[in-house]
Amino acid sequence: MVCAPGALGRGVLPAAVWGILLLTASVEAQRGRKKVVHVLEGESGSVVVQTAPGQVVSHRGGTIVLPCRYHYEAAAHGHDGVRLKWTKVVDPLAFADVFVALGPQHRAFGSYRGRAELQNDGPGDASLVLRNVTLQDYGRYECEVTNELEDDAGMVKLDLEGVVFPYHPRGGRYKLTFAEAQRACAEQDGILASAEQLHAAWRDGLDWCNAGWLRDGSVQYPVSQPREPCGGLSGSGSAGAGGGANGGVRNYGYRHNAEERYDAFCFTSNLPGRVFFLKPLRPVPFAGAARACAARGASVAKVGQLFAAWKLQLLDRCTAGWLADGSARYPIVNPRARCGGLRPGVRSLGFPDASRRLFGVYCYRAPGAPDPAPGGWGWGWAGGGGWAGGARDPAAWTPLRV
Numbered sequence: 307m308v309c310a311p312g313a314l315g316r317g318v319l320p321a322a323v324w325g326i327l328l329l330t331a332s333v334e335a336q337r338g339r340k341k342v343v344h345v346l347e348g349e350s351g352s353v354v355v356q357t358a359p360g361q362v363v364s365h366r367g368g369t370i371v372l373p374c375r376y377h378y379e380a381a382a383h384g385h386d387g388v389r390l391k392w393t394k395v396v397d398p399l400a401f402a403d404v405f406v407a408l409g410p411q412h413r414a415f416g417s418y419r420g421r422a423e424l425q426n427d428g429p430g431d432a433s434l435v436l437r438n439v440t441l442q443d444y445g446r447y448e449c450e451v452t453n454e455l456e457d458d459a460g461m462v463k464l465d466l467e468g469v470v471f472p473y474h475p476r477g478g479r480y481k482l483t484f485a486e487a488q489r490a491c492a493e494q495d496g497i498l499a500s501a502e503q504l505h506a507a508w509r510d511g512l513d514w515c516n517a518g519w520l521r522d523g524s525v526q527y528p529v530s531q532p533r534e535p536c537g538g539l540s541g542s543g544s545a546g547a548g549g550g551a552n553g554g555v556r557n558y559g560y561r562h563n564a565e566e567r568y569d570a571f572c573f574t575s576n577l578p579g580r581v582f583f584l585k586p587l588r589p590v591p592f593a594g595a596a597r598a599c600a601a602r603g604a605s606v607a608k609v610g611q612l613f614a615a616w617k618l619q620l621l622d623r624c625t626a627g628w629l630a631d632g633s634a635r636y637p638i639v640n641p642r643a644r645c646g647g648l649r650p651g652v653r654s655l656g657f658p659d660a661s662r663r664l665f666g667v668y669c670y671r672a673p674g675a676p677d678p679a680p681g682g683w684g685w686g687w688a689g690g691g692g693w694a695g696g697a698r699d700p701a702a703w704t705p706l707r708v
Contacts, residue, residue, distance in 0.1 A: 357460030374449035484563030495610035496572035
C-alpha cells in the first residue's frame with residue numbers, strides 16, 4: 307500500500323531547551339554510535355520522538371534495529387491509545403506501509419511480513435527489528451507516533467554494505483530502458499544503485515565511461531581518471547558530484563525512462579553462499595557450464611555474485627570463467643601485470659561465442675547445499691568414455707581425483 311505523508315506540525319523550542327539539546331549533542335558526539343537526534347513538538351505538544359542521525363548499516367541476510375524512541379505525556383490518555391507506524395519512502399512524496407502497532411495489535415505489510423517486529427525495549431521504545439535484510443530494504447524509513455490529537459515523526463536511513471557494478475547485457479551498450487535496467491540488475495543478483503551508492507563507489511575509485519540508470523531515474527557515470535572522451539579533462543560542464551582535476555560523477559539528470567536507453571549501475575550486498583572457480587579437465591562451452599556447476603551442487607554464478615565475492619569475500623583468481631549471463635570475467639584483489647593491469651577489480655572479456663571452449667566456470671553454491679565432490683575431486687571423463695559424435699559428452703561426466 308502506498309500513501310502520501312501527512313503534514314507534520316513543528317513548534318519552536320525555547321532557548322533553555324536548545325541549550326540542553328546542544329550540550330547533549332556535544333557530549334553524545336564523543337560517544338560515536340550513541341548519538342541521537344531529538345525531534346520535539348512545541349511547548350504545547352505531548353509527543354516527543356527520537357531517531358538516530360545519519361544512517362544505520364547492515365548487509366543482506368543480516369538483522370538490524372531501526373532506532374526510534376518516543377516520550378508521551380499520558381496524563382489524560384493511556385499508552386494503549388498511541389499508534390506506532392513505520393513506512394518506507396518510495397518516492398519523494400509517497401510512502402509504503404511497513405509496520406503498524408496500536409496497543410496489542412501489530413501488523414506488518416508486504417515483504418516485511420514475518421521479518422519485522424517491534425523491539426519492545428521498555429516504555430517508549432518504537433524501534434523496529436528487521437530480520438533477513440534484503441537488497442530491496444535499502445532506503446529511508448519514517449517512524450511516526452500518533453495519539454488522539456497530535457503526532458511526531460523521525461527519519462532513519464538504512465544503508466547496506468556492498469558493491470556497485472556497471473552492467474550491460476549481451477545485446478551491447480546503451481540498450482536498456484529504465485524498466486529493463488531494473489530487470490537486468492535483478493537477474494544478476496542486484497538492484498539499481500542509488501546516487502549515493504554510486505558516489506561512494508566513485509570515492510573508492512570506480513571509473514566507468516558509460517552512462518547508466520540509477521534507482522531515482524537519473525543517468526550518471528563515475529570518472530576517477532579524467533579524459534576527453536569521458537566529459538573532458540577538467541571535470542566541468544556535465545560534472546555532477548566531485549569534479550575538477552580529480553574527476554567526478556557526471557550527471558545527465560533525469561531522463562525519459564521509457565524511451566531513452568543507457569546501461570545500468572547495479573548494487574549488490576554480501577552473499578549467504580560461496581562463489582568458487584571450477585576448472586574442468588578441458589575448457590567447456592557456455593552450454594556445459596551449468597552442467598559442470600550442477601555436478602558440484604551449485605549453479606553458474608551471476609555477475610552480481612562474482613562482484614560480491616570479489617569485494618566482500620576477497621575472491622582473487624587470474625583465470626576467466628563463464629557467468630550466468632554468458633559473459634566471461636575474473637576477479638582480481640591483488641593486481642599484477644599479467645592479470646589485466648595494476649588496479650583491483652572484476653575484469654571482463656565481454657560476451658564470447660557461447661560455443662567456444664575457452665574457459666572454466668564460476669559457480670555459486672547456496673548455504674547448506676551439499677558438495678557431491680568434496681575435497682580433491684573434479685569432474686571429467688573416465689577411461690576415454692563419453693564420446694558422442696566425436697566430442698566428449700558432458701552427460702557422461704564422472705567424478706575424478708584431481
